[in-house]
Amino acid sequence: MPASLNAIYLDHRHSLLGRAMRVVRNLHTAEDVLQESYLRAHRAAENGSIDNVSAFLHRTVQNLALDHLRRRKTRERFEVCPPETFESLEIASDSPSAEDHLLHRERLNSFKGALATLPERARKVWVLNRVEGWSYPRIADHLGVSQGTVFNDMKLAMGHFLDTISRAERERD
Numbered sequence: 001m002p003a004s005l006n007a008i009y010l011d012h013r014h015s016l017l018g019r020a021m022r023v024v025r026n027l028h029t030a031e032d033v034l035q036e037s038y039l040r041a042h043r044a045a046e047n048g049s050i051d052n053v054s055a056f057l058h059r060t061v062q063n064l065a066l067d068h069l070r071r072r073k074t075r076e077r078f079e080v081c082p083p084e085t086f087e088s089l090e091i092a093s094d095s096p097s098a099e100d101h102l103l104h105r106e107r108l109n110s111f112k113g114a115l116a117t118l119p120e121r122a123r124k125v126w127v128l129n130r131v132e133g134w135s136y137p138r139i140a141d142h143l144g145v146s147q148g149t150v151f152n153d154m155k156l157a158m159g160h161f162l163d164t165i166s167r168a169e170r171e172r173d
Contacts (some may be wrong), residue, residue: 005045008053008062009038016061023065035067037061097152107165114164118157121145 009016016037020030037060041053050056096104115123124143128134129150136154140147 005038005041005053009041009057012054012057016057019058020061020065023062024068026027027162030065033061033064036064040064106168109166110168111161114161119153122153122160123158125150126157166170 013034014033017030020033021027024030024033037057040060041050041057044050044056062069091166115126118126121143125139128139128142129136136150137146140150143150
């Protein structure tokens, strides 16, 4: 019987897959349903209890697909969060470790120190552009300087920040 089961299964595989897809609406799940239905049919065929293999396969696929759908709906109703959450997958948290937190705090303190040591106009230019979101022309009008001066002050500030942070990282290493 297993040889004829294989032939019947292969002849009806497309319609079996379509039946499973109509219920579960997911190709991978439908493939799993087909595999399980074949295994059940194979076990039943070994016991000699199948009269119509095609009908048995179709009914088994239908029942397994409906069982899957019922289990999924029950899980959705009773689970607080979906199984794909970080906790259930045991994926590390996105929150920084204590070491990362300390490194960020050190960098922030270095940055604050660098900001405090900038010339006043360069500091104002940086704050107006990076914190307040002002454009260079608006800053130039506000401070009564040229756009080129604003650009140079910004370049000075950025270079100063990079130097300060690089120096701090070299000292830490």
